[in-house]
Amino acid sequence: xxxxxxxxxxxxxxxxxxxDTVVHRLDPRGKVIATMIFVxxxxxxxxYEVIPLVPFFIFPVLxxxxxxxxxxxxxxxxxxxxxFAVFIGIFNPLFDTRAVTLADGVLISxxxxxxxxxxxxxxLTTSSALLLIATTSFPGICTALQRLGVxxxxxxxxxxxxxxxxxxxxxxxxxxxxxxxRSFGSRGTDIKVFVRLIGxxxxxxxxxxxxxxxxxxxxxxxxxxxxxxxxxxxxxxxxFVFLTIAFLSALRFFNITEMIGRFxxxxxx
Amino acid sequence: xxxxxxxxxxxxxxxxxxxxxGTIAYCSKKLKENLDEKLIPxxxxxxxxxxxxxxxxxxxxVTGSSGHLGxxxxxxxxxxxxxxxLVMASVLTVQALFFADGGLLALGCNIWNMGIYPCxxxxxxxxxxxxxxxxxxxxxxxxxxxxxxIGLQLGAFSVVIQTLLSGKSELPFGTFxxxxxxxxxxxxxxxxxxxxGVISYVRTVRPELLESIPASRPLAxxxxxxxxxxxxxxxxxxxxxxxxxxASTFPDGLEWSIEKVYGKxxxxxxxxxxxxxxxxxxxxxxxxxxYTFKKSENEAKQEEAAPSWPGVDTGTSLSGILGAVIxxxxxxxxxxxxxxxxxxxx
Numbered sequence: 038x039x040x041x042x043x044x045x046x047x048x049x050x051x052x053x054x055x056x057d058t059v060v061h062r063l064d065p066r067g068k069v070i071a072t073m074i075f076v077x078x079x080x081x082x083x084x085y086e087v088i089p090l091v092p093f094f095i096f097p098v099l100x101x102x103x104x105x106x107x108x109x110x111x112x113x114x115x116x117x118x119x120x121f122a123v124f125i126g127i128f129n130p131l132f133d134t135r136a137v138t139l140a141d142g143v144l145i146s147x148x149x150x151x152x153x154x155x156x157x158x159x160x161l162t163t164s165s166a167l168l169l170i171a172t173t174s175f176p177g178i179c180t181a182l183q184r185l186g187v188x189x190x191x192x193x194x195x196x197x198x199x200x201x202x203x204x205x206x207x208x209x210x211x212x213x214x215x216x217x218x219r220s221f222g223s224r225g226t227d228i229k230v231f232v233r234l235i236g237x238x239x240x241x242x243x244x245x246x247x248x249x250x251x252x253x254x255x256x257x258x259x260x261x262x263x264x265x266x267x268x269x270x271x272x273x274x275x276x277f278v279f280l281t282i283a284f285l286s287a288l289r290f291f292n293i294t295e296m297i298g299r300f301x302x303x304x305x306x
Numbered sequence: 307x308x309x310x311x312x313x314x315x316x317x318x319x320x321x322x323x324x325x326x327x328g329t330i331a332y333c334s335k336k337l338k339e340n341l342d343e344k345l346i347p348x349x350x351x352x353x354x355x356x357x358x359x360x361x362x363x364x365x366x367x368v369t370g371s372s373g374h375l376g377x378x379x380x381x382x383x384x385x386x387x388x389x390x391x392l393v394m395a396s397v398l399t400v401q402a403l404f405f406a407d408g409g410l411l412a413l414g415c416n417i418w419n420m421g422i423y424p425c426x427x428x429x430x431x432x433x434x435x436x437x438x439x440x441x442x443x444x445x446x447x448x449x450x451x452x453x454x455x456i457g458l459q460l461g462a463f464s465v466v467i468q469t470l471l472s473g474k475s476e477l478p479f480g481t482f483x484x485x486x487x488x489x490x491x492x493x494x495x496x497x498x499x500x501x502x503g504v505i506s507y508v509r510t511v512r513p514e515l516l517e518s519i520p521a522s523r524p525l526a527x528x529x530x531x532x533x534x535x536x537x538x539x540x541x542x543x544x545x546x547x548x549x550x551x552x553a554s555t556f557p558d559g560l561e562w563s564i565e566k567v568y569g570k571x572x573x574x575x576x577x578x579x580x581x582x583x584x585x586x587x588x589x590x591x592x593x594x595x596x597y598t599f600k601k602s603e604n605e606a607k608q609e610e611a612a613p614s615w616p617g618v619d620t621g622t623s624l625s626g627i628l629g630a631v632i633x634x635x636x637x638x639x640x641x642x643x644x645x646x647x648x649x650x651x652x
Contacts, residue, residue: 047404076411081316084474088626091633098637102644118406122310125475125482132476139627148476155312155474162311163406170403178403188334190346195396197350202357202400209358216362228496231364232503235375238359239504240512246351250344258343298629 048203053106053171060104060172064274065181071281072169078285079161084151089292090158097164104172111171115163126155175199180268204245209238308401309416309465311409315472322468323414329422330395333388345389352381353393357400376493378424379454380501383433384516387425394421415468419461428457443506450505451498458494462486 054061060068079093101108133148170178176196183192212234216225250258287293311319337345356377377397381390395417401407408416436449466482469475475482508516 159312198353201354205358236507294629298625
């Protein structure tokens with residue numbers, strides 16, 4: 038599989054998001070809020086913190102297992118987008134070479150610690166975004182955003198965008214296939230042909246938008262998309278959000294990892 | 307050039323989210339004022355078009371590497387700044403969610419970097435005055451080349467600024483700048499050529515298409531508030547940037563400004579009431595560690611050795627590592643057993 042196919046296989050995520058598990062059944066609003074708080078909590082740690090970040094892995098692990106999301110899929114997606122963060126982070130060990138003592142006689146440069154902290158934060162934040170969408174249908178997220186106060190023109194066209202990604206991507210795939218069949222080596226992949234192809238795609242897109250609009254008008258469209266789906270924020274959603282916040286703040290205020298480590302050390306002595 | 311969550315501090319992320327959300331609200335209001343129902347489906351489908359266009363790659367003449375279309379400028383030319391900004395914001399939202407490109411906190415920064423600059427600076431201030439509705443291909447090429455390059459340079463520069471303000475990376479300002487700007491010069495040139503090419507192509511093949519769309523947007527005509535908005539955006543960037551710069555990079559900067567106000571470096575202390583409670587809470591959380599106004603003697607000393615590696619004490623870090631191993635083990639056991647239980651059930 039090429040990079041592009043990996044990057045664009047959003048159809049699989051879409052199918053995942055319509056499954057029916059404990060996590061999928063939670064209200065999208067609760068999940069959006071919980072994910073946001075999770076990301077902010079993780080990011081709030083100073084750059085040399087590694088140890089207190091470890092317990093946060095419980096969140097992605099619980100979500101992956103409870104929602105039956107394939108672990109390898111999430112991992113692969115994260116690897117694809119990792120270059121930028123890794124590229125910027127790898128300079129930390131180069132520029133920050135102050136030595137710190139790790140354990141008796143084990144020295145390490147501070148830059149490696151901040152790099153490790155960065156990688157952990159990257160893993161936690163990217164996986165939380167992916168898991169949010171893998172467990173929540175996109176229309177659900179659009180409705181949630183609208184209920185949370187995001188203006189309607191934005192959410193309606195976000196909804197449209199999602200609907201037509203699949204259609205237009207298939208169109209683009211057909212164009213690419215046709216080009217590849219007619220070109221040899223690097224012929225036909227130059228910028229001139231590309232501009233033509235995009236132009237054609239654009240013309241088709243606008244014509245399609247016109248047809249969609251007419252079809253919608255004849256079905257009574259008046260500027261916004263009514264939804265039959267009723268969102269219900271139940272007690273279990275409230276409990277979910279409350280537990281998340283409680284657990285996150287417990288982890289943030291107390292260094293639980295170190296407490297456990299010290300406890301075990303004392304037991305051993 | 308998607309900014310990543312891991313490189314951000316909460317203060318910087320939140321600042322740019324605030325700016326982005328404000329702009330989304332403003333653009334939505336603008337669209338609602340001259341509501342054209344036709345525009346909503348068109349915006350959505352054009353957003354999907356950007357994704358589809360990104361799937362088609364091409365060979366960049368000199369380097370031989372492959373390139374994609376970014377899309378901000380072409381959207382602004384077709385839809386006008388307000389609608390284009392909303393479409394760009396949703397394209398980036400979908401990228402953040404489905405491709406994990408950037409992340410949710412960094413989404414605010416990304417919309418800012420790739421939405422504001424092409425829609426509210428490059429298009430209205432460079433592209434429009436340069437083309438003046440002219441249909442000459444050379445003119446369109448020159449205008450879109452210049453606006454794409456400037457838009458992307460501003461975006462790349464913002465990534466550098468945001469990273470530095472967050473203080474998670476050790477990259478020196480100059481080095482980082484030298485890494486980012488030239489790469490984005492190349493990307494900008496390609497983006498400009500492609501944008502101009504597509505616009506000219508559509509203009510020759512189906513001229514009525516481009517004209518029918520601007521006709522359906524009275525918005526473009528009525529940008530008298532444009533300059534106000536641009537000024538506001540620049541002001542917000544400067545104040546936001548300057549404030550968080552003082553707060554996060556030079557902890558003394560804030561104290562220095564407090565000194566100006568109060569005549570001494572410390573705020574008059576309030577030992578009782580809500581302030582004291584909040585202070586205790588803040589010290590405990592250190593959510594925005596550099597924002598703490600008042601520091602006790604010891605803390606201030608520690609700060610001088612900053613950025614300090616907390617608890618260099620060997621015993622502490624050893625128990626920390628031990629704890630980390632145990633916690634990870636427990637998490638893995640939890641994960642594996644839940645999976646096993648669920649498998650058995652089904």
